Amino acid sequence: MSGSRPVHTLDLLRWPILGRFLKWRHARTALQVPFLLAAALIVFDGLVGPQLAPKNLATVSVWLHYRGLVVLALLVAGNLFCMACPFMLPRRIARWLRRRLWRDGRPVPRIVRNKWPAVVLLVLFFFVYERFSLWASPWWTAWIVVAYFAVAFAVDATFRGAAFCKHVCPVGQFNFFGSLISPLEIKVRAAARCAACRTKDCIRGPQGCELALFQPAKVGNMDCTFCLDCIHACPYDNIGLIGRTPTAELWTDPFRSGIGRFSRRFDLTLLVAVLIFSSFINAFAMIGPVYALREQIGRWLGGPAPTVDLALIFGIGLVVLPGLLLAAAGWATRRSLPAPVEPLTAVIGRFIYALVPLGFGMWLAHYSFHFLTGGLTLVPVVQSFAADVGLYQGAVEWGLGPLTPGEWLFPIEALCLYAGAFGSLVAAMQIAHRRLAGETTPDLAWRTVRVAAPWLILILALLIVGLAILVQPMEMRGTFQGLSG
Amino acid sequence: MVPLLHRAARCGRGRGHSRRRLPPRRWIVVLLVFLMAGCGRMQPTGAPQDGFSLTMAAQPSPPVVGDGQLIVTLHDPDGRPVSDARLQVEGNMNHAGMKPSFGVITAAADGQYTVAIRWTMGGDWYVDIKATLADGRVIARRLPITVHVR
Ligand code: SF4
Ligand code: SF4
Ligand SMILES: [Cu+2]
Numbered sequence: 001m002s003g004s005r006p007v008h009t010l011d012l013l014r015w016p017i018l019g020r021f022l023k024w025r026h027a028r029t030a031l032q033v034p035f036l037l038a039a040a041l042i043v044f045d046g047l048v049g050p051q052l053a054p055k056n057l058a059t060v061s062v063w064l065h066y067r068g069l070v071v072l073a074l075l076v077a078g079n080l081f082c083m084a085c086p087f088m089l090p091r092r093i094a095r096w097l098r099r100r101l102w103r104d105g106r107p108v109p110r111i112v113r114n115k116w117p118a119v120v121l122l123v124l125f126f127f128v129y130e131r132f133s134l135w136a137s138p139w140w141t142a143w144i145v146v147a148y149f150a151v152a153f154a155v156d157a158t159f160r161g162a163a164f165c166k167h168v169c170p171v172g173q174f175n176f177f178g179s180l181i182s183p184l185e186i187k188v189r190a191a192a193r194c195a196a197c198r199t200k201d202c203i204r205g206p207q208g209c210e211l212a213l214f215q216p217a218k219v220g221n222m223d224c225t226f227c228l229d230c231i232h233a234c235p236y237d238n239i240g241l242i243g244r245t246p247t248a249e250l251w252t253d254p255f256r257s258g259i260g261r262f263s264r265r266f267d268l269t270l271l272v273a274v275l276i277f278s279s280f281i282n283a284f285a286m287i288g289p290v291y292a293l294r295e296q297i298g299r300w301l302g303g304p305a306p307t308v309d310l311a312l313i314f315g316i317g318l319v320v321l322p323g324l325l326l327a328a329a330g331w332a333t334r335r336s337l338p339a340p341v342e343p344l345t346a347v348i349g350r351f352i353y354a355l356v357p358l359g360f361g362m363w364l365a366h367y368s369f370h371f372l373t374g375g376l377t378l379v380p381v382v383q384s385f386a387a388d389v390g391l392y393q394g395a396v397e398w399g400l401g402p403l404t405p406g407e408w409l410f411p412i413e414a415l416c417l418y419a420g421a422f423g424s425l426v427a428a429m430q431i432a433h434r435r436l437a438g439e440t441t442p443d444l445a446w447r448t449v450r451v452a453a454p455w456l457i458l459i460l461a462l463l464i465v466g467l468a469i470l471v472q473p474m475e476m477r478g479t480f481q482g483l484s485g
Numbered sequence: 486m487v488p489l490l491h492r493a494a495r496c497g498r499g500r501g502h503s504r505r506r507l508p509p510r511r512w513i514v515v516l517l518v519f520l521m522a523g524c525g526r527m528q529p530t531g532a533p534q535d536g537f538s539l540t541m542a543a544q545p546s547p548p549v550v551g552d553g554q555l556i557v558t559l560h561d562p563d564g565r566p567v568s569d570a571r572l573q574v575e576g577n578m579n580h581a582g583m584k585p586s587f588g589v590i591t592a593a594a595d596g597q598y599t600v601a602i603r604w605t606m607g608g609d610w611y612v613d614i615k616a617t618l619a620d621g622r623v624i625a626r627r628l629p630i631t632v633h634v635r
Binding site: 052053054055056059063064133135136288373374377380398400473474475476477 | 550577580585606607609611631634
């Protein structure tokens with residue numbers, strides 16, 4: 001039997017200690033509980049602690065550590081945050097209530113059984129984040145955490161399945177997006193075992209995947225929360241946490257269980273587009289030129305209009321420009337495709353995945369910057385917190401701050417972006433190559449380049465834009481509107 | 486418990502929420518966290534009622550990233566300059582991730598204190614100034630300032 005089993009060189013569930021831990025029935029809970037405690041501390045300090053972002057546990061741990069570590073985990077492993085997600089703990093009560101009182105609740109209404117709610121929430125969040133400088137407010141940061149718990153609870157107490165994770169949670173969508181480039185995947189070990197399986201517990205069983213991912217037909221990391229349910233569900237121990245070529249899942253467009261084909265999911269195309277282009281907007285919003293631009297827009301409008309000028313920047317940077325760029329690249333690629341040629345939205349829906357590594361690289365660069373400049377500020381913040389609640393008597397080391405010398409920051413950021421761009425160039429070529437599969441012209445290599453060319457150009461252009469943003473010194477403003485005018 | 490909660494309502498506010506009353510759900514959260522840790526973490530930062538005037542001006546103005554100076558001026562409620570206060574000056578950025586910059590007093594005369602301070606990054610800063618008077622009273626202010634990138 002073991003002879004028919006493909007030997008996965010890397011399967012974390014087969015590792016001695018880690019594997020045993022992850023296969024333990026309460027592994028996820030054990031990971032969630034510390035995060036739940038951290039969330040409680042964040043809410044506490046955010047609401048009643050010092051209202052100064054660099055000195056409050058809420059702002060420091062959410063905007064520096066959580067974001068920095070999330071992208072790092074996605075880069076070196078996978079969707080580890082969802083695996084340890086504390087929002088899912090109270091949700092268990094919600095699920096219990098739903099099953100008890102609601103006869104398992106309602107199915108998610110058809111019109112929102114997609115990524116639209118998440119797209120709307122993500123854009124709204126990014127906008128509110130900049131407009132009201134959420135990063136500067138411990139109080140608002142705490143409320144975001146509370147709101148997360150409340151909404152996750154309400155959604156999952158009402159609807160069947162993992163409605164919140166799959167359709168609503170903006171953090172989850174970011175993680176799904178990032179995990180497309182991750183080196184690990186929850187995956188069946190031996191396809192033959194599944195073919196012979198009659199019970200299909202991984203989807204039908206009481207612990208079957210709530211995100212509707214049926215293991216034998218599951219492809220890649222999209223929508224997978226690394227919750228480990230399927231691992232416990234499979235009676236044949238046929239599911240692993242398996243290594244793979246990072247970004248390779250972007251190259252193909254098979255039918256994916258619980259998702260369908262990427263290129264036929266316009267909502268998913270939009271979600272990915274938002275996450276790619278907002279990586280640039282989000283970084284652009286914290287450098288000097290954005291303030292000059294906003295002031296200029298204010299002058300055109302005849303006076304400061306912080307909501308309108310930001311809405312204009314978002315409208316242009318997140319809707320108009322991406323729309324035009326993607327349409328132009330898709331149109332140009334479409335012209336060089338052999339018949340039968342798919343509709344423009346399908347071409348964009350196929351090739352946009354080539355931009356994922358670059359978009360992720362930009363998030364990685366930006367969040368690493370914050371994490372590396374201020375990672376150690378958590379130490380004095382925790383010390384002062386402990387001192388305030390009477391648990392620490394020593395000196396508070398306010399002198400601690402950066403994790404790396406300042407001169408390293410730009411090279412590290414640039415490296416993240418270059419690596420992303422490289423992954424994107426490879427993905428664009430791979431997608432083009434696969435689209436031309438079966439063509440037998442002698443100049444196939446050249447034709448592949450021609451099909452991919454618009455995307456290669458777009459990737460290089462975005463790389464330059466990204467570098468131009470990262471090379472600027474950081475200059476976060478925008479919190480004094482109510483103070484000094 | 487109720488007086489404690491009232492204190493929470495006063496200390497636990499965010500910027501710009503000074504006069505808002507707590508909605509019911511927040512009471513629950515505040516109540517819960519109180520049971521956990523007590524009131525030691527709170528920082529009252531309401532509008533000062535001490536009558537003193539404590540202002541600052543940057544040199545150069547506007548301040549730019551690098552070594553800079555603050556001229557802090559302190560007057561008592563009768564408008565007389567106070568020159569013998571012990572000043573503590575601490576600058577913090579408005580976002581997480583930067584360590585505080587502590588000011589060094591280099592001169593004091595006629596109620597004017599010259600403070601050397603290093604602006605480590607462009608953007609919005611809050612300068613916390615604490616003046617301890619000869620009689621032990623403490624005058625404290627948090628003043629915003631925007632530091633420009635050269
Ligand atoms: S329960 Fe296990 S063996 Fe059966 S289909 Fe699912 S993964 Fe395969
Ligand atoms: S496939 Fe489904 S059950 Fe398995 S880890 Fe992913 S989300 Fe959880
Ligand atoms: Cu930033």
